[in-house]
Amino acid sequence: MSKLAKFNMFCEKKIMPFANKLAKQRHLAAMRDAFMSLLPITLMGGVVAILKSPPVTENTTNILLLKWAEFASNNSEILNWLFTFTLGGMSLYIALGINYFLCKHYKMEAFLPSLFITVGFFLLVTNPIELGYASKSIEISYIDGKGLIPAIAISMFTVELYRFLKVRNFGKIEMPEGVPASLSDVFASFIPGFIIIIIYIIIFMIFNKMDTTLPKFMFSLLTPTFKAADSIFFVVFITLLTHFLWFFGIHDAALAGIMGPIRDGNLSINATAQVAGEQLPNVFTTPFWIYFVAIGGCGAVLGLAILLITAKSRQLNMMGKMGIVPALFGISEPLIFGVPLMLNPVFLIPFIFAATINAIITFLLMSQHIIGRTFSMLSWNMPSIVGAFFSTLDWKAALLVIVLIIVDMIIYYPFFKVYDKQLLAQEKE
Template identity: 60%
Template sequence: MSFQTMNEKIEKHILPIANKLSSQRHLRAIRDAFISLLPITLMGGVTAVISAAPVTEETTNGFLLAWASFVQQNSMLLNWISALTLGGMSIYVCIAITYYLTRHFKHDFLVPAMLSVCGFLMLVMTPQQLGWDGKVVEISYMDGKGILPAILISILTVEAYHFMRSHDWGRINLPPSVPASLSETFASLVPGFVIISGYVAIFAIFHAFDTTFPEFIYTSMAPSLQAADSLLFIVIMTLLVHFFWFFGIHDAALSGILAPIRDGNLSINVAAKAAGEALPHVFTTPFWVYFVAIGGCGSLLALAILLVRSKSKQLKTVGRIGIIPAFFGIGEPIVFGVPVMLNPYYLIPFLCASTFNAIVSFVLMESNIIGRTFAMLSWQMPNIPGAFLSTMDIKAMFLVCGLLVVDILIYYPFFKMHEKQCVAMELETEDEEE
């Protein structure tokens, strides 16, 4: 099968599916919700780095010892910030998904948001003591472990609210002279009462069986969640994301599926780090950003380095323009400037470079040779410092440098073939102009 034939088949059969995934309202709301959490995750990531002073019993460096002393003296404050940022990720996800779905249905945001938060607090928090003198609740599922319940609660709330409002269930009509805000509140009374009653019933059922909604979900889905943090899953997802990207389908098309897994695992790792326990997960957002996609999807920093020294004027120009963005994880100038997209010369290295990075990084982290990630600083953080700051393991920096060298070797033969073609075309154009 020729490349042209394969391209035509993909455009006919796969492209419509990918477009539906990227435009499906729930997946789009989930994707946008996780993107909107960047200020929260950034603050949580910075706090996690500050809290992880790299000291041992043999450490004598004055700066590191002062750092560790600061952390010890301010541990309560740092842990509280962590608990309310990455440790409270689920409630922010719930609010954000509710916002994007209500915007899709063109409803006012306030009432559905309050209903979603009410449902989240009722089903995800576990009351321990409810008395006049004080209330004690268990909030351990507010971190990454509560993301799946948060997604379900927000979607169920908005869909139920939209259905009842669009069918005027229990709508109380008020005179036109009544302010619009008050009229909207009365129109939401019955839908709100029905939705909250539903959450009360769900809580009562799980409480009767001495369990909780999140605990039931994670017990039922434990095999699937464990599989999502496996080498096979990571390889399949890496190949799938890059295969779509090669044909012009942005990786955001799959982020509605991958973001809850990656960010949820990151939040759980943060909680484990704060508790001084072993980090349980490898597949997190910083794992993907700093170790897999070195220079953006396709690990294009390697290709950018090759382009800078290209014999082709066109490729050298693209390389000089694209190498700085690639250094900060932005590969689009290379993807569309070379172009890499739909270029048969680059299909194999585009798929293989990041997949190789994923395999090596996963194996080394799973074997505890390289520290696992627990902090996400920024999507645009360069890979080498990002690898260190996300793990606080100096070996992670050397790993990324080694992966970059191998990525260059993977791209090199395919780059040379493309370069040869470009140089020939440039010489032919010059001859014609003469």
């Protein structure tokens, strides 16, 4: 047995079961599904962030850009307000989404836990400034990506504790027969809900006495971790790991529950900074990954798809024609399974390293502010050239994607020629 075959067997027996188990873990799966379900809201927030950021300077003379700037100035209040409660309110929506998918996993109703989560979220993630009969003012600066970690913790804690108490009928108030089921559920949840809210009040009081809030405290503790995640070393590591696992058939969704909060949280923070006219702090975001790293989907296969159209082998030529349109819209599965790329030793090196080279080049250019950083996410399936421009509003970003596609083609080319020659010989037999 060859060394590659032994390695494949090791991955199938040891790595794949662990990765599949990780992908199905209920909390990570709930986080992954919550982030995916948030697309309509993040899309609207991305559009608003773009509308708020016309690429104009003092020397701009283009009439369309000047009209865009005039529109943004005249409607700044409504645009800021809309952004605050779309992409700028990501933490609250993620908390509610995790609640829904966790409750769905446990086959229990999600409405009452969602109310307790909302109470806990506003008690702990916002901060009172003025509370009176005439007016109430609270600080909401942590309801965006900066509050994701406490929001996730609040959601999971609430669902798990609520379920723990409900399963044991803790403090259940029995209602007489004939009382509507919905009313019975409310009384059955009275004591569990009361306990959950009391816990959140105690947590609020503790941090209030410390003259801080839970998200502010956690954000200060986790800032070194977030900075480490927004580094070229981490980006290279996660790109290599993702594509290594994909090569052996482990979908990148296995890591989505872990990477989603980091990438989407950084995006939300960047979007908030963009709307506020501040410098964007993060490079590693969801659009960075979608539009600049995984061009054509995992494996950066759009460059390969273009090469496949020129293949002499009928099989590869057909796969190129079938796979180029999906790859254009970020879907790589037809080529991964059809060429195939997965478990194909010929393509191991380019499949893993094409996207990694994309990540290195893009990270270096963005970190040095040669290319604009990303602040909006319009669609997972938007062609990378278009997505790169609208996520940065920098024409150089779109040009960079074109260059990266050419680089990917160069990386894939020698391996493509070897495989094309092999298949052509087989077809002539």
